[in-house]
Amino acid sequence: GSLCHVVRRGKRGRVVTELSRTGFCAPARCPDDHAATAVTRIAARQGLTLEALPPRSEIEMRNVRPLARWEDVKLDFLIAGFARSGTHSVRGNLLRHPEVRIAEDELTFNWGYLPLSSQVRSYASNFRDELFENANFSDASWGRVPVRHLWGGKGEGVALSPRVLRLASRIPGLRLIVMVREPVEWLESLYNLRRFECLRDERCGDIPSLEDVVLKGAHFEDVNVKDAHLASALDSVVAHFPPSQGRLLLVEFELLKTRPREAFDRICAFLGISAFPHDFEIRKYATEDRDRYGNLGPRATLCTKELNPALEALRERLARSNEHARLARLIAEAGSPWVSRRILLNQSHCK
Numbered sequence: 001g002s003l004c005h006v007v008r009r010g011k012r013g014r015v016v017t018e019l020s021r022t023g024f025c026a027p028a029r030c031p032d033d034h035a036a037t038a039v040t041r042i043a044a045r046q047g048l049t050l051e052a053l054p055p056r057s058e059i060e061m062r063n064v065r066p067l068a069r070w071e072d073v074k075l076d077f078l079i080a081g082f083a084r085s086g087t088h089s090v091r092g093n094l095l096r097h098p099e100v101r102i103a104e105d106e107l108t109f110n111w112g113y114l115p116l117s118s119q120v121r122s123y124a125s126n127f128r129d130e131l132f133e134n135a136n137f138s139d140a141s142w143g144r145v146p147v148r149h150l151w152g153g154k155g156e157g158v159a160l161s162p163r164v165l166r167l168a169s170r171i172p173g174l175r176l177i178v179m180v181r182e183p184v185e186w187l188e189s190l191y192n193l194r195r196f197e198c199l200r201d202e203r204c205g206d207i208p209s210l211e212d213v214v215l216k217g218a219h220f221e222d223v224n225v226k227d228a229h230l231a232s233a234l235d236s237v238v239a240h241f242p243p244s245q246g247r248l249l250l251v252e253f254e255l256l257k258t259r260p261r262e263a264f265d266r267i268c269a270f271l272g273i274s275a276f277p278h279d280f281e282i283r284k285y286a287t288e289d290r291d292r293y294g295n296l297g298p299r300a301t302l303c304t305k306e307l308n309p310a311l312e313a314l315r316e317r318l319a320r321s322n323e324h325a326r327l328a329r330l331i332a333e334a335g336s337p338w339v340s341r342r343i344l345l346n347q348s349h350c351k
């Protein structure tokens with residue numbers, strides 16, 4: 001397939017208008033003339049004929065770019081969300097697993113209905129063999145080194161995008177791992193990271209207070225109180241990657257935090273790879289933000305007396321959509337043998 005633009009050139013050959021942007025199917029090695037004929041026909045159907053255009057106009061096909069299919073993407077698993085829920089820790093430890101290769105790039109999959117071939121190629125370059133040549137997989141405690149490596153990646157925004165979820169579900173055999181954190185604590189963590197990132201950036205404008213984010217619906221970057229309704233996003237995840245088909249694993253942040261070995265046993269079983277050996281040190285990643293941003297002031301927290309009204313308002317807001325009960329049900333239905341008290345009993349991290 002190809003994506004092309006039809007433009008009109010005016011006097012002196014300047015492009016006057018881009019008349020249409022269209023996609024059509026043709027063999028990848030289709031000669032230019034044939035492609036031009038196809039495009040001229042498509043343009044004519046839209047009323048774009050030479051006769052219909054002002055004198056001296058020309059129709060020109062430019063920027064023809066070959067398309068690919070989502071089905072052409074090879075990816076075994078994606079850590080698809082949610083941000084601030086331990087996704088770095090899952091990625092970092094799986095990266096040290098000899099049966100797994102993990103893409104260096106963040107995999108946002110922010111592609112169109114048909115991805116460009118160049119997008120698929122650039123994505124696949126994450127898995128070029130030489131990328132891993134120097135990796136050390138000779139740890140004796142792992143025993144046998146496997147032949148087949150699973151290809152994985154992290155794209156923590158994917159779980160929040162029904163469009164990308166729908167398209168990515170076409171990737172053959174793709175399975176998702178989604179980390180779930182109690183929504184109040186999650187919003188607080190996201191707010192703090194984005195605020196610190198913003199403070200570090202000189203072009204950053206006014207940053208609303210956490211109180212205003214909660215009480216007045218103020219938002220900046222990707223911080224929006226509406227997104228704290230994680231269960232609604234998860235409904236979409238489940239619809240496109242049904243756990244009953246083995247396509248989705250939901251892992252609670254609390255499990256990762258309090259019983260990391262169990263969390264990784266579940267992840268390895270889901271992926272069908274060997275469990276981490278007992279002497280493997282499960283590491284924490286992205287937990288150092290607090291230290292990194294220490295010089296920019298204290299973290300905002302909803303747990304102070306002054307912010308108690310905001311905390312209660314957020315809890316009420318979430319209660320109205322039955323957020324915690326829905327999360328607990330989704331986690332249990334996705335096969336988790338354990339749901340934390342934090343989510344099951346709607347316990348605030350402040351207590």
Ligand SMILES: Nc1ncnc2c1ncn2[C@@H]1O[C@H](COP(=O)(O)OS(=O)(=O)O)[C@@H](OP(=O)(O)O)[C@H]1O
Pocket residue numbers: 082083084085086087088089156189190192256257260283284285286287288289290
């Ligand atoms: N193993 C473990 N134990 C306890 N806490 C952990 C762990 N791994 C990550 N974290 C906390 O998770 C937050 C970072 O999550 P992510 O890696 O998903 O963040 S990111 O969106 O990809 O930047 C960040 O949360 P906050 O510190 O509350 O902001 C990390 O401290």
